[in-house]
Amino acid sequence: MIAVGAGESQNPEKTVPQSIKHTLIILVILFIGTIVALGSILPQSDSSLAQSPFVTILSNINIPYASDIMNLILFITIFSGANSGVYAASRMLWSLADKNTLPKGLAKLSKNGIPVYGLILTIAGGLLALFSSIYAPNTVYLALTAISAFAVVFVWLVIGWAHFNFRRQFIKAGHSTSELKYKAPLFPLLPILVIIICLLSLVGIAFDTNQRIAIIIGVPFAIICYIWHALVYRKKDHHE
Template identity: 45%
Template sequence: MAHRQTHLERKMSTRHIRMILLGGVIGTGLFLSSGYTIHEAGPLGTVLAYLVGGLIVFAVMQCLGELSVAMPYTGSFHVYAKKYIGPSTGFVVAILYWLTWTIALGSEFTAAGLIMQKWFPQVPVWIWSLTCMIIIFLSNFFSVKVFAESEFWFAAIKVFAIVAFIILGSLAIVGILPVKGFHSAPGLANFYRNGWFPNGFSGIFTTMLTVNFAFSGTELIGVTAGEAANPEKAIPSAIKTTLWRLLIFFIGSIVVMAALIPYKTAGVTQSPFVYVLDLIHVPFAANIMNFVVLTAIVSAANSGLYASTRMLWSLSNEGTIPAVFKKTNKNGIPVLSLFVSMLGGIFALVSSKVAADTVYLVLVSISGLAVVFVWMAIALAELNFRKKFLADGHQLSELKYRTPWYPVVPYFAFIASLLSCLLIWFDPTQRVALYYTIPFVVICYVAHHYWIKRRSSEVISEVE
């Protein structure tokens, strides 16, 4: 049997992991998609949707915390799913997660090019997209320390921008800063002006997938566990500090947007951040936010290439795909996995241009639901891990990090994630995601199941 590693080089500090976690989550989901949620769910509905989303994320992170401190493996959650749910489930989780980030790479390269073209209209979009690809590739190529440091500073820009946005927005709400179209302090009038739920209470639930997409990236902490310098300290610390910061950033931003933007206008023409900054007369509002969104895109692409590379390395390390994918350079970077993930992003980019209504639509639909499937697998793996841990004669005191309120938290994480998948059936624009994702998951599961059966029967016949 081939030797299996559990991790790559441990070079990430707690500071890096905290920022990677924040950076992975604060992306285009908050800066752009939040407008759609306000439009669909109304002001109060959006705050509730993000609170529910935050609760789900909190529960998933607690489950992942226990697993990744007990077993700090690179590519963690597919290894946990393989071990505590089944090999085929582990394979499906890895493929879905790899697809999620790789497909996102393609759209992020395009988005970066489009933003740069606003400032340099004479330069074609593809040149900026290519520049973005090279920067992201080099950030991931040299060493995990280079990646972690670059991601730290990209994420810092976003965090600073959101804090400034919440402060300025709050000053506008209470009337300290003047607001276009308002003679007095706007306050929270939007929350009750059009009724509590202008599109009905169901809007909260049908927007849950968009909200989950905005929170996706929190599970990156499981991927970084294999390269954390001190996982026993770094992971619990990052989970505790990051979760409350995320809730403040997300809920704070959403309250400001929902208070100042009429829900009918939200998400229709521009980023809600640009809309609010423009309302309160911030000079160069569009340019400032375009710069922040650009760093958010580059940061998300940086994290995406890192995560998808580690998933391929982990699949190879587990013996699911050829061993050549786990070979690393002298800095501990799995170079072939990096190249293939980059090529996956380029394929997604090309398909978005050449086959937008066919191939790309299928890819995007699958990746939209993929993260929620991964969250369900994390919760179920944690339930099974704890049962087996105790059945093997261990004591709870041996666990360095324990999920609180077990088994309520993992059950809530699993059921709430499942419901947020099923509820999109009631939103015709998002329903298509179910049509593609469920058959894709079934095909991957069955194909892997039969592949394992065939491989084990070949091994038995060789022994005989």
């Protein structure tokens, strides 16, 4: 998400490192901090853990409409996540179309610089996924969620490998890391760790009967995309 937004930033050299730090701090506070707080307040034997622990805490301190408040917060959170997904997906479609990987029409921008057709296609796909959760929750929607999980893990696997290979090739070409505007810390340990964790996650997905469909569909699809790119686009670049 940060990388996608960097393309529309006026000063990515400054804003991207700041965004990474701020995002990390926010995630630590929201996720780890919340878990620590809940674990400290609610006893493990509390029967009210069957419902939302947040609702339980708010109810215990006599805050009225606790469940309604939490539902509103959850709705805003989900809407925010969906909005971020639409933003990132529409920009990715534009980027792929701009590189002639997808139909050129998806690269069309409005006068405000918004990828209109990519945005429409993203929203349409999101609505179809939403309808599948209502009309086919145990088949289509389950497969979509599994494939989404696979896609996230696979993308991070590629990111780790791309970063590792980029730094190696950059140094091999006679450059120095001092030339880089931003240097990811703990190289090469960090990308290697990312690759290992992602591979272990893929193994875990393969052993999960509910998620295995993602491997069955995702791996062949990724291989086909790679072969197609190698045969068509690399050959085209070579001729140019």
